[in-house]
Amino acid sequence: MKRYVDLHVKPRSEEDVHDILETALKLGYKAIGLVIDSIYSQLVEEYNGLKILKRIDVDAKLDDLRKYRVRLSRKYDIVSAICRDSSDIRRALKCGFNIICFKGLPSTPKITDFSLIKYSEAYLELDLCDLLSFNEDERIMVFRSIARIFRYASRKDAKLILASGAVDSYKLRAPLDLASMVLPAGVTWFEALTAAVYNPSIFFSYMIRKSMGYVSEGVRIVRRW
Amino acid sequence: MKVLGSLEGGRVIPLKTIRRRYILIELVKSSMHIDAKHIVSELKRSLLRLYGEYGLSLADIHPIEYGSSYLVISCDHRMLQQVRSAIAYLDRISGIDVLLCVSSVSGTLKKLRMRMRFT
Numbered sequence: 001m002k003r004y005v006d007l008h009v010k011p012r013s014e015e016d017v018h019d020i021l022e023t024a025l026k027l028g029y030k031a032i033g034l035v036i037d038s039i040y041s042q043l044v045e046e047y048n049g050l051k052i053l054k055r056i057d058v059d060a061k062l063d064d065l066r067k068y069r070v071r072l073s074r075k076y077d078i079v080s081a082i083c084r085d086s087s088d089i090r091r092a093l094k095c096g097f098n099i100i101c102f103k104g105l106p107s108t109p110k111i112t113d114f115s116l117i118k119y120s121e122a123y124l125e126l127d128l129c130d131l132l133s134f135n136e137d138e139r140i141m142v143f144r145s146i147a148r149i150f151r152y153a154s155r156k157d158a159k160l161i162l163a164s165g166a167v168d169s170y171k172l173r174a175p176l177d178l179a180s181m182v183l184p185a186g187v188t189w190f191e192a193l194t195a196a197v198y199n200p201s202i203f204f205s206y207m208i209r210k211s212m213g214y215v216s217e218g219v220r221i222v223r224r225w
Numbered sequence: 226m227k228v229l230g231s232l233e234g235g236r237v238i239p240l241k242t243i244r245r246r247y248i249l250i251e252l253v254k255s256s257m258h259i260d261a262k263h264i265v266s267e268l269k270r271s272l273l274r275l276y277g278e279y280g281l282s283l284a285d286i287h288p289i290e291y292g293s294s295y296l297v298i299s300c301d302h303r304m305l306q307q308v309r310s311a312i313a314y315l316d317r318i319s320g321i322d323v324l325l326c327v328s329s330v331s332g333t334l335k336k337l338r339m340r341m342r343f344t
Contacts, residue, residue, distance in 0.1 A: 026253055027326055132316045136274065169254060173313055174326040180310035184275045189306050 005200040007033040011176035023169040025148040053077040059086035066095040114156035127165025143185040155204045162196040244302040254324040261291035272311040
């Protein structure tokens with residue numbers, strides 16, 4: 001059985017959290033990454049079998065980025081870096097971020113960004129929530145950049161993740177529907193499926209292993225002091 | 226549409242050239258009650274916006290049946306993924322917030338109805 005995971009959901013209020021969790025269960029998700037702040041710190045780890053991953057987004061422009069990552073990774077399951085340009089991506093990768101997210105969908109992605117990601121274990125994440133609210137002209141621009149992102153990613157073997165980036169339950173999409181949202185950009189069904197279903201699932205299983213002490217192949221944490 | 230096809234050995238069997246796919250669309254959530262007819266017309270508009278008149282004509286969408294929270298449509302098998310993406314882009318129908326999801330896809334109505342009975 002496939003494990004569907006949506007790694008990026010950004011509820012606006014506490015009422016939205018409950019609504020989003022109910023809808024995610026209906027849509028068949030097994031785990032969901034919720035961007036939460038201290039208000040919802042009482043959030044449970046599981047909701048009727050739906051695993052909740054606490055997530056926080058950090059601006060890659062911040063000073064002491066590495067310190068932030070180390071400190072926050074004790075408290076949150078996913079710590080992602082929000083990047084605006086290549087220098088941000090470089091900084092985020094140096095500081096050991098696993099998920100790199102663009103601030104909005106980039107209009108002109110560069111192939112050098114993907115070369116940087118190629119040699120790391122990081123995933124590049126695209127939020128598709130904005131696509132629903134854009135008008136036709138904006139959407140055309142975004143489709144063009146999505147096509148470029150997928151082309152560059154396949155050329156450089158960079159790993160992509162598609163997330164809904166939903167702010168309320170109406171913006172959530174079922175896993176296969178989420179994959180189909182990038183098809184108008186000329187992306188193949190296999191590429192879309194890999195980014196929307198397989199890569200998030202691999203990342204999720206990596207996180208589970210990491211929580212059990214896994215560091216890398218052959219290396220495992222046996223004791224902390 | 227059926228045309229004559231041939232197999233090795235000289236046997237002639239009918240071959241189906243246009244295959245249909247039956248899509249079960251579930252209305253997961255809506256802020257108000259919405260008529261299924263509106264969903265179909267909005268779906269066609271969404272398909273037209275994303276793939277143009279050519280895409281819409283290729284998709285050849287027909288509503289088959291609908292209930293209070295579901296809708297069955299049929300489309301050309303070659304345009305299945307495109308129709309799916311047009312469904313994913315529907316988030317507002319005549320001013321009402323909706324969340325639609327493709328529950329099941331089948332090549333025959335019989336199998337789709339069997340799945341509907343079990344879900």
